[in-house]
Amino acid sequence: MSLLAIGINHNTASVEVREKVSFTPETMSEALKAVLDLPGIHESVILSTCNRSEIYCYTDDQLKASEQVVHWLSELHHLDPKELRESIYVHADEQAVSHISQVASGLDSMVLGEPQILGQLKSAYAVAQEHHAVGSMLNYMFQHSFKVAKKVRTETAIGENAVSVAFAAVSLATRIFSDLADCRALLVGAGETIDLVARHLREKGLTQLTVANRTLARAETLAKEFNARACLLSDIPAELPNADIVISSTASQLPLIGKGMVERALKRRKHKPVFMVDIAVPRDIESEVADLQDVFLYTVDDLRSVIEDNRRTREKAAVAAQSIIAEQTENFIHNIQARTASDAIKVIRNRANAIKDAExxxxxxxxxxxxxxxxVAKQLAHNITNKLMHGPTVALRNAHQQGEEDASEWALRLFDIDT
Incomplete structure (x- = not known):
C-alpha cells in the first residue's frame, strides 16, 4: 500500500497548462468518483487552486496508479500525455507526506508562507470527505499536515508580515501609480482573493472601489464591507471606462474581459493607461489584451518578481520550517509502521489463540x-507447538529457496533467539 501525491504547480507548469488541468467545484464530485474508479486506488483528495492541481491517493500499486492518474488527466483535459508528463511530479509515501506538509505550511507556494493554501487544503479534504473519498490513511495524512502547518506557524516566523498573491498585485499597482488615493478600481469576483485585494487597496488609500460578481447579493456583501459599489458581471463593459485598476479573480471557465471590450473602454478613457491583473486560472482576461497600447496586463506568473522580494524575508524561517517538517514526517512514518506492526501482531495473536482454543x-x-x-497434557503441548511452528517453518524454507539469504536472521530475531 502506498500514499501518492501527483500534480502540477507554478514551478513545473505555465499558467497555460495549469488552467487546462484545473478542476471546478461543479466537477469535483465526478472527478473524485473517476479517480476512485481507477483500479487499485482506494482513497483520493483533489486540490485545485490557481497555482496547483494535485491528486492525493492511497493505492495498492504506486507505479500503476501514477500512470493511470496521468493518463486519466490527459484524457479528461484533452492534453497530450507526453506534454503533461513533462509538468507532472509524483511523490510517494515519505515524500508524499513531506510534500503535503510543505504545501499546508505555505513552503511550496508562489508566495512563501502564504496562509490561504491551508484553508484551500482543508476545503479540498472536506469535499472529499463529503463524497466518501477519504478513508483512514488519507484522513491520517491530512490531519498530520494540518498539525504540522500549525506547528510551523507557531514556532517559526514564516507567517510574519503575511503576504499573498493579492498583496503582490496591489504592490505592483503602487509601482504603476504613485498615489492610489487618486485611482478607481474595478474588482471582478467576490471570493477570498478579491476580499484580500480590497483590504490591501484600502490600506494603500484607494477609496473608489467597484465589485463585480456573478451574483449581485455576494457583490453587495463584499462592497458593503469596504463602502464600495456593487454590480453584475454583465455591467463590466459599462464600468471599465471608469477603472484605472482592474483586478480579476473568478472561477469562470471562459474569459470575462475581451480585447474588444477593453479597446472600447480605452477610447472612452481617451487612452488613459489602465493597470490590469488577472489572478484567475483559467484566465478572466483574454491574453490579447496585453497587445493593446495603454494597458499594463499582468497574470499570476508576472507577479513573481514582487513575490521574490517578499520571499527573501522568510527564507530563514523556511529553513527552520523544513527541519520541523522533516522531523514530523519521520514521526509519521514511524507511527504508520508501528500501526502496521500492531495490525500484524493482532492477526498473529488471534491465530495463536484460535489454535490454542481448538486444541x-x-x-x-x-x-x-x-x-x-x-x-493429554503432552499431546496438547505437542499439537499447539506443531501448529504454531508449521507456518513459519514452511515460510522460512520457501524464503531460502527463493534466495532470501537474510530470512534466517530475521526469523531468529522474530523469535528473540540469540545465537
Missing amino acids: LEKATRALAAGQNPED
Whole structure:
C-alpha cells in the first residue's frame, strides 16, 4: 500500500497548462468518483487552486496508479500525455507526506508562507470527505499536515508580515501609480482573493472601489464591507471606462474581459493607461489584451518578481520550517509502521489463540473420555507447538529457496533467539 501525491504547480507548469488541468467545484464530485474508479486506488483528495492541481491517493500499486492518474488527466483535459508528463511530479509515501506538509505550511507556494493554501487544503479534504473519498490513511495524512502547518506557524516566523498573491498585485499597482488615493478600481469576483485585494487597496488609500460578481447579493456583501459599489458581471463593459485598476479573480471557465471590450473602454478613457491583473486560472482576461497600447496586463506568473522580494524575508524561517517538517514526517512514518506492526501482531495473536482454543477443546474432550491426564497434557503441548511452528517453518524454507539469504536472521530475531 502506498500514499501518492501527483500534480502540477507554478514551478513545473505555465499558467497555460495549469488552467487546462484545473478542476471546478461543479466537477469535483465526478472527478473524485473517476479517480476512485481507477483500479487499485482506494482513497483520493483533489486540490485545485490557481497555482496547483494535485491528486492525493492511497493505492495498492504506486507505479500503476501514477500512470493511470496521468493518463486519466490527459484524457479528461484533452492534453497530450507526453506534454503533461513533462509538468507532472509524483511523490510517494515519505515524500508524499513531506510534500503535503510543505504545501499546508505555505513552503511550496508562489508566495512563501502564504496562509490561504491551508484553508484551500482543508476545503479540498472536506469535499472529499463529503463524497466518501477519504478513508483512514488519507484522513491520517491530512490531519498530520494540518498539525504540522500549525506547528510551523507557531514556532517559526514564516507567517510574519503575511503576504499573498493579492498583496503582490496591489504592490505592483503602487509601482504603476504613485498615489492610489487618486485611482478607481474595478474588482471582478467576490471570493477570498478579491476580499484580500480590497483590504490591501484600502490600506494603500484607494477609496473608489467597484465589485463585480456573478451574483449581485455576494457583490453587495463584499462592497458593503469596504463602502464600495456593487454590480453584475454583465455591467463590466459599462464600468471599465471608469477603472484605472482592474483586478480579476473568478472561477469562470471562459474569459470575462475581451480585447474588444477593453479597446472600447480605452477610447472612452481617451487612452488613459489602465493597470490590469488577472489572478484567475483559467484566465478572466483574454491574453490579447496585453497587445493593446495603454494597458499594463499582468497574470499570476508576472507577479513573481514582487513575490521574490517578499520571499527573501522568510527564507530563514523556511529553513527552520523544513527541519520541523522533516522531523514530523519521520514521526509519521514511524507511527504508520508501528500501526502496521500492531495490525500484524493482532492477526498473529488471534491465530495463536484460535489454535490454542481448538486444541484445548480436544484436550477437554479427551479428559472427559477418561484418557490419562499426563498423556493429554503432552499431546496438547505437542499439537499447539506443531501448529504454531508449521507456518513459519514452511515460510522460512520457501524464503531460502527463493534466495532470501537474510530470512534466517530475521526469523531468529522474530523469535528473540540469540545465537
